[in-house]
Amino acid sequence: MIFGLLSVANPEIKNYTIWLSSFRTVSMYMLLIIILSLILINTEKRLYYFFYIWAIFSILVSLKGIAQESIGVDAWEQAWLDRGAYKTHLLFGKLRVFSFLSDAGQFGANQAYSGVVFIILSFAQKNLVRKFFFLFAGILGIYGMFLSGTRGAISVPLIGFMLFFILKRNKIILISGAVMMVVVFVFFKYTMIGQDNQQIRRMRTAFDPNDASLQTRLANQRTLSVYLSSRPIGRRIGTCWQKGAENSSQFFSCKYCNR
Amino acid sequence: MLSSNNPFESNSGSLRLGSPRFYIPLLISCFIAAWLVSTKGLAAGIALIVLPFIIVYLTFLFQNPVLGIYTVGILGFVILGTTRYVEVPMIGISIDSILVLSFLAFFFKNFYEKGTGDRPVKMLLCWH
Incomplete structure (x- = not known):
């Protein structure tokens, strides 16, 4: 929030409208939502209502993702892909599922996060219906993550579950959880099981230090670090936004946007 | 004098619509809505349909x-x-x-x- 406010004084800002629209999402939402949630969600019942809404939408997002994978995209989604999104969403003729969210990256991260939350939540439920509901939402979430082909998202369940096992402070759970994590890691890093499955093959490249995508990212990081060394408070917020890109396509750093 | 205390003497609910006092605002709002739809097009019409739902939602929001x-x-x-x-x-x-x-x-x-x-x-x- 403070960084966002102070960056209004960044001499590189040419257009204050873009600054304002980026400031909203970068700083304001975070502050407002945290304060409001802390004040308003103050009973267990309210918290569970929130979880139910989240779980229902998470299930819907996953189901839409599964439909995209098995049936295909509809006319509007195809139009969106044709406008340029196909560069990042059609890899080797295979669609990276994005459901009804903005892109596959967000779909993957969101579903991974929802999956971890709901699976952990289901462990703590005594009511069987509730337990299976959350477990169902969680498993669909993790499956959605694999469908999205977002490799960065796989660290979310790995680290999330590990932290949960550590916080549980139960030695048996911790040891069995650690063994499970090691098995998952070894499965991806050192074996070739299921290599003919597109999703598994793509996830596996996340563990490969010689992966071409990783090398490109590292090269980009090196280039940008030189570029940013003369700009101690950064380029400015909102440079890479769609609106920002229209107005500032001449800027060097915009080349490195993933959007 | 008596009528104000007697509940059977005053109209309530849809019976109130029998009085022209309630007809005139209704007609005026109909005219305004028709004028908006005819000049501003479909978007205004949709906005007018959505408006009551927004008002109900805002009422609930302010209560909760x-x-x-x-x-x-x-x-x-x-x-x-x-x-x-x-x-x-x-x-x-x-x-x-x-x-x-x-x-x-x-x-x-x-x-x-x-x-x-x-x-x-x-x-x-x-x-x-």
């Missing part, structure tokens, strides 16, 4: 500010995908406005009460 958080959660899922199907102008502002309205609702609801004390402030400090 926690609705704002739930709505933002739902909008977060829905908004980005919606823009792929229909062009809704200023749709991004809806999240901002609901957050601000929730704040206002909370503020007005707790205006005359002791409120939540300094618990949220302490929690916020812990969070950051």
